[in-house]
Amino acid sequence: MQSPVRFHSATTFEEVVDALDELGSEARLIAGGTDVMIQLARGELSPQVLLHIERVPGLGTVAAGEGGLHLGALVTHAMVRSDPATCALAALADAARQVGGWQTQAIGTVVGNIVNASPAADLTPGLLVHDAMVHLSRRGSERTLPLDQFVKGRRETAREPQELVTGITIAPTPEHSGEAFVKVGRRKAMEVSIVAVATRLVVDPSTGTIADARVAVGAVSPIPHRAPASEQLLIGQRPTADLFAAAGRAALEGADPIDDVRASRRYRLAVLPRAVAQALSRSSDHVDAARSVA
Amino acid sequence: MTSNSVTFSLNGVDRTVDVPGAETLLDTLRDRLNLRGSKEGCLEGECGACTVLVDDRPIDACIYPTAACGGRRVRTVEGLSDGGVPSLLQRAMVRSGSIQCGFCTPGFVVAVTALLERESNPSRADIADAVNGNICRCTGYAQIIEAVQAVVADSLAAGTGQEVEA
Amino acid sequence: MSVTIGGTMDRTDGVAKVTGKAQYGVDHVEAGMAHAAVVRSPVPAGRLVGVDVGAARRMPEVVGVVTAADQPDSYGGWVLQDQRILASDQVRYEGEPIAIVVAETRAAAIAAAAAVRVEIEEWEAVTMAKAVAGEGHVIHPDWQSYVPTFGVDHPRWGNCACEVRAEPDGVDEAFARAAHVVEDTFTANRQYQAYLEPKAATASYADGRYILHTATQYPFNVRERVAQLMGVRLSDVRVVGKTIGGGFGAKLDGWVEPLAALAARVTGRTVQVRLSRAEDILTCPMRENATMTIRTALDDEGRMIGRQFTCEMDNGAYSGEMPWLASLPLTVIGAVYKLHGPMRAVCRLWYTNTPPTGAFRGVNGVYLYMAQEQHMDHIADTLGVDRREYRLRHLFEDGDASRTGQVLEQAGILRQAFDRLEERAPWQEILDNLGPNQGVGIAAAVWMTNPLPGEVTIKMSEDGTASLVTAANDNGSGAVSMGLTQIVASTLGLSEGDVRASMPDTDISGYDGGSQGSRTTAIVGTAALEASTKVREQLLATAAGLLEAHVDDIELVDGQARVKGSPSATVPLGQVAAAATFTGGAVTATSSYATPPVPFDAGCATGALFTTMCTPTYHVHLAVVEVDDVTGNVDVVRYVVVQDAGKVISPVGARGQVQGGIAQGIGYSLYESQRIGDDARLVERSLESYRLPLAVDIPDVEVVFLENPDPQTGLGAKGIGEAPIVLSAAAISTAVRHATGRTFNAIPITPEDVMFALQEAEEVR
Structure with a gap:
């Protein structure tokens, strides 16, 4: 028989870090629980304590500050969809819009999506494009890690058992930029990504060439990652369909997808370059649209 | 414990x-x-x-x-009904053919109620998006969406805004 | 307000369903009820060496553990008696029940079931490919001893559960003189019915009888299955229906009910079996996977002069309804379009180490028409003729016959359907206006209405309301809560709220053939019309006395009897019913109806159990699709249905059947893979990987109903529910073929299939 789990609903930050300090890996943090409860039911987790943090004050806001936009640990996908600050960031907002249904978006958190560390985590590519930093706290200390150093592997992060991820910060968005998120799934919603791509282009308005390029891909390797070969190909060039297609092909470098029930490796490899090219094309369109509005 | x-x-x-x-x-x-x-x-x-x-x-x-x-x-x-007396949304769902086997219906009623409480004039796309997390195997969805559209149209016409589901 | 035929009405179960009050099978509760968990085979094939239930029996709250040693030594089965309740000597599919643990709570039962130790010597599993190739062990070593339920056996041997053969003269000669030969091979995956309510049943045993409360589509079939498997008389089993949370064919046979009955018998408790979604997927009698080859000889004028057709179907480990369906290809392939020559056909049903397959709305029609219509496109392309034009040239007319010799008197409706489609969606205009990556498909079918008998009793209450007592049940379609209710209410001048339909109960109602094959509104509706007409006559006679008028001058309107033309001369129906009851006895009438047998050519084939399409219906569908060249996803952007309904009784319900059927058909065609691995295990095992279409995936279907009344049914109604899904894979696959210029021989057409085809096309370029 499954050993009974204790549920502790914390109401203060101190309560959480104290409990983590005491329990370490015996505690499983839970916010909306949309991943945790399923894993628990499948027997993939067997913590002693579910440490519930939804009531902890101060973790549920999107706030602009020095260093960029801060998303607290309890910021949900629904908030990312609706908050004006995040709404403007297509690589994030479009990803949040496509995480499960409303039932998941209403209580599922961005930080939860990152900490769960699924290779198909929908928010991770968009956050990588935005140089996200992850803030961790434990009793008496804090630290901050770049997202690409935080996610270490499939279901594996740099979080120590005593640490709470309190939020993430994304860097200020440069001017003349456009971004996009492309998710590949069989249906138009409720899909675990088969391939996910987030891109951001900055186009120098004086030269019309790409000043900065970010390409991040998910579900094609154990860890969502940036695609430097694609990015290098883009920088300094004029945005064209051929260039985007070439950058798409370059994204295959570092991609090592698996065969699973959702899609074959062969399909993922076929679709990745096309999805990258499409995301780049949309990003470029967004730059143009922003320019024409300005 | x-x-x-x-x-x-x-x-x-x-x-x-x-x-x-x-x-x-x-x-x-x-x-x-x-x-x-x-x-x-x-x-x-x-x-x-x-x-x-x-x-x-x-x-x-x-x-x-x-x-x-x-x-x-x-x-x-x-x-969401008043002692078993259906709400306007529920009544519209009965009328428009939103219900076949009905097993998914409670979930749709709740999900759409949440939508109408935050959005007084959702588009067809908004409605479809709001029920992405709800599977209906019987109806093919069209008549569910039409019921919601009918309630929205009625409530806008009556000027009662978001109170339709009360 | 009185209800009218063809008018709108609120379904009578709607309020209960929309407010959460409807009681489904999973909601059933009885005093003293215990819960069962089923111990299932973890492997697809093997010898069952031992089952150790000792630890499970000692678990908290456990009432008892049932094993094969506790079951009667009897077999059961819808067509062929090849099943027992629990596996005894060998296991034949992953998920097959081995033991039942009964406990005070569901959680305790599940926990104890996990403590049952099962020892199995695993064997290499037999898949359909192996069975067809003659490889692997014989899954039913005792196959020869199995008894056919209807008394007539059919050709079968070893792992072949049924073989149907049509071998007319002249086929080889036709191919020898052919100007062209066109050949296609197709495969179809399984499709999971995926009703939202997982299967559940509650059984008790007392005084020598079993009482089951279950959300079944076919109470009398469940009664028979439980009786066979428990080795008792039919009347020793009583089946009481519950609101059904969808079935689509998968709740026609008894799969969980015998488990509950056996557990109730052994433990002496009322026992509920409720499947989890995972168990439901693993054990559901899905629409079978199949492979087909179709080969047609054409003369120099492009006429089809001969055909060969083979179809291999996966029976799974036990037969259920399947041997019945093995002959359906004979009635489909070679109908709709004129074949001026003979057709040789071989259809075989194979035992495999996979879950038993079964009925799903439209049964094998979905893949047979997919094959026939893609083949028609292939032929038209070969001849260089427009696809629609080729179909029109060779379309059946009134009096043309199917390959089983059934004369289709109204087949001319097909041309009418093409004409109405052309008005709605002009072919050339569509072709001219297709966007990039778009394609259009067109397909036609003849389909049927299940002929099994039904019975209706109408009882008038002294308050003027009517009780509609029947074992026909509303699987969600509205066939009872709208169709039958509407027929009764309109005949008696009542509002829908004044007709109360019973839940089915095999002790109370006469035999009913279940909610299957689109039959209820048309077939049971005929009985309902007759019974309510008899009641109407009794009411009119009494009202004539009360109103001192001639019976011919009385009408029943809005719950009243009144003299035509004299609005003030009225008497409430309640008063009429009460007067009639206390003078001549209760006002009640019972009628039953079954479709008369349809003549056919008995010599058309061997092994054919299902040879005719009763109350045939005619349909044309058109689909426009768009292929996403980034992902290979296919989007259905327009879908038009022209459907022969005979007579539309409930327009809201009829439209819902079409919209819902097409949604399932889109799922079948594009989304719903249910693959079987080489190890005979299901690949998709949850609703995350088995993708059901969502609201964002389904277009609003355009529906045109044709009303050509059936000459036999009460109101001319024909079956509606199944036909929509029957053509969806045909219309969509031909549209994808048009959009991409490539043939997709497997259903569903997945984004992977499309993407690889696009890649190949690019490489060629």
Whole structure:
């Protein structure tokens, strides 16, 4: 028989870090629980304590500050969809819009999506494009890690058992930029990504060439990652369909997808370059649209 | 001590239950509180048949812990009609052919109620998006969406805004 | 307000369903009820060496554990009696029940079931490919001893559960003189019915009888299955229906009910079996996977002069309804379009180490028409003729016959359907206006209405309301809560709220053939019309006395009897019913109806159990699709249905059947893979990987109903529910073929299939 789990609903930050300090890996943090409860039911987790943090004050806001936009640990996908600050960031907002249904978006958190560390985590590519930093706290200390150093592997992060991820910060968005998120799934919603791509282009308005390029891909390797070969190909060039297609092909470098029930490796490899090219094309369109509005 | 005493408002009435830590709100509602309008369709948040409102947000009760509900306001399909007298939304769903087998219907009623509480004039795309987490195997959805559109049109015409589902 | 035929009405179960009050099978509760968990085979094939239930029996709250040693030594089966309740000597599919643990709570039962130790010597599993190739062990070593339920056996041997053969003269000669030969091979995956309510049943045993409360589509079939498997008389089993949370064919046979009955018998408790979604997927009698080859000889004028057709179907480990369906290809392939020559056909049903397959709305029609219509496109392309034009040239007319010799008197409706489609969606205009990556498909079918008998009793209450007592049940379609209710209410001048339909109960109602094959509104509706007409006559006679008028001058309107033309001369129906009851006895009438047998050519084939399409219906569908060249996803952007309904009784319900059927058909065609691995295990095992279409995936279907009344049914109604899904894979696959210029021989057409085809096309370029 499954050993009974204790549920502790914390109401203060101190309560959480104290409990983590005491329990370490015996505690499983839970916010909306949309991943945790399923894993628990499948027997993939067997913590002693579910440490519930939804009531902890101060973790549920999107706030602009020095260093960029801060998303607290309890910021949900629904908030990312609706908050004006995040709404403007297509690589994030479009990803949040496509995480499960409303039932998941209403209580599922961005930080939860990152900490769960699924290779198909929908928010991770968009956050990588935005140089996200992850803030961790434990009793008496804090630290901050770049997202690409935080996610270490499939279901594996740099979080120590005593640490709470309190939020993430994304860097200020440069001017003349456009971004996009492309998710590949069989249906138009409720899909675990088969391939996910987030891109951001900055186009120098004086030269019309790409000043900065970010390409991040998910579900094609154990860890969502940036695609430097694609990015290098883009920088300094004029945005064209051929260039985007070439950058798409370059994204295959570092991609090592698996065969699973959702899609074959062969399909993922076929679709990745096309999805990258499409995301780049949309990003470029967004730059143009922003320019024409300005 | 592995059980939690949890008190929450259920359809306007305070209820206290003693539940194991990982018990889902769906099991609590159906098996402890004998409210069987919320349905078990998949147990993994894929079908939405168990959708309930917790503090006005639609959630899948099959993957939400009851112990997290302390002090919160839970509304189920049973609480969305007035003593069994259907709401305007519910009536429109009956009329427009939104219901066939009806097993998904409570989840749709709850999910759409959440939509109409936050959005007084949703587009067709908004409505379809709001029920992405709800599977209907019978109707092919068109008549469900039309029912919502009819309620929205009626309420806008009547100027009653978001009070349609009361 | 009185209800009218063809008018709108609120379904009478709607309020209960929309407010959460409807009681489904999973909601059933009885005093003293215990819960069962089923111990299932973890492997697809093997010898069952031992089952150790000792630890499970000692678990908390366990009432008892049932094993094969506790079951009667009897077999059961819808067509062929090849099943027992629990596996005894060998296991034949992953998920097959081995033991039942009964406990005070569901959680305790599940926990104890996990403590049952099963020892199995695993064998290499037999898949359909192996069975067809003659490889692997014989899954039913005792196959020869199995008894056919209807008394007539059919050709079968070893792992072949049924073989149907049509071998007319002249086929080889036709191919020898052919100007062209066109050949296609197709495969179809399984499709999971995926009703939202997982299967559940509650059984008790007392005084020598079993009482079951279950959300079944076919109470009398469940009664028979439980009786066979428990080795008792039919009347020793009583089946009481519950609101059904969808079935689509998968809840026609008894799969969970015998488990509950056996557990109740052994433990002496009322026992509920409720499947989890995972168990439901693993054990559901899905629409079978199949492979087909179709080969047609054409003369120099492009006429089809001969055909060969083979179809291999996966029976799974036990037969259920399947041997019945093995002959359906004979009635489909070679119908709709004129074949001026003979057709040789071989259809075989194979036992495999996979879950038993079964009925799903439209049964094998979905893949047979997919094959026939893609083949028609292939032929038209070969001849260089427009696809629609080729179909029109060779379309059946009134009096043309199917390959089983059934004369289709109204087949001319097909041309009418093409004409109406052309008005709605002009072919050339569509072709001219297709966007990039778009394609259009067109397909036609003849389909049927299940002929099995039904019975209706109408009882007038002294308050003027009517009870509609029947074992026909509303699987969600509205066939009872709208169709039958509407027929009764309109005949008696009542509002829908004044007709109360019973839940089915095999002790109370006469035999009913279940909610299957689109039959209820048309077939049971005929009985309902007759019974309510008899009641109407009794009411009119009494009202004539009360109103001192001639019976011919009385009408029943809005719950009243009144003299035509004299609005003031009225008497409430309640008063009429009460007067009639206390003078001549209760006002009640019972009628039953079954479709008369349809003549056919008995010599058309061997092994054919299902040879005719009763109350045939005619349909044309058009689909426009768009292919996403980034992902290979296919989007259905327009879908038009022209459907022969005979007579539309409930327009809201009829439209819902079409919209819902097409949604399932889109799922079948594009989304719903249910693959079987080489190890005979299901690949998709949850609703996350088995993708059901969502609201954002389904277009609003355009529906045109044709009303050509059936000469036999009461109101001219024909079956509606199944036909929509029957053509969806045909219309969509031909549209994808048009959009991409490539043939997709497997259903569903997945984004992977499309993407690889696009890649190949690019490489060629």
